Amino acid sequence: MGHKLVCFNCRISKNLSLDISTWESNSxxxxxxxxxxxxxxxxxxxxxxxxxxxxxxxxxxxxxGFRYEHIYDDDLNSYVKIPENMGDAIEFINKYKV
Structure with missing residues (x-):
């Protein structure tokens, strides 16, 4: 499984190869x-x-601090859904921020 390089300013992403060491060789x-x-x-x-x-x-x-890793909620017995709006995102960070 690979990674993605993301530009928040241009709102674009590109796939990176499976080898994370290529991150070092890429711009x-x-x-x-x-x-x-x-x-x-x-x-x-x-x-x-x-x-x-x-x-x-x-x-x-x-x-x-959220890096799009899975977060498991024991109370829900499932993985938490990633928020798609700012209200849910604020609640998400307040609840799950480490």
Whole structure:
């Protein structure tokens, strides 16, 4: 399973090979805007480029330490759904932030 390089400024992502060491050999800056690229796991599903509200949620979650890893909630006996709107994202971070 690979990873994704994501530019929050341009709202684009590209797949990275299975070998995480290629992260070191790739540029860590966006070729379009020169912003720093973020490394996220394969399970990250980027919103559509024009869906600004969902990208704002992605950025908020990332800035608050969520890296799109599974979170298991013992009370629910299941994995937690990743929020898609800002209200749910704030509640999510308040509840699951380590």
């Amino acid at each position: 860590k800056f966006c070729v379009k805007c020169n912003s720093e690229l973020k490394l996220l796991p394969h399970r990250f599903r980027p919103p559509r480029k024009d869906d600004i509200k969902k990208w704002d949620v992605v950025i908020f979650l990332f800035e608050n």
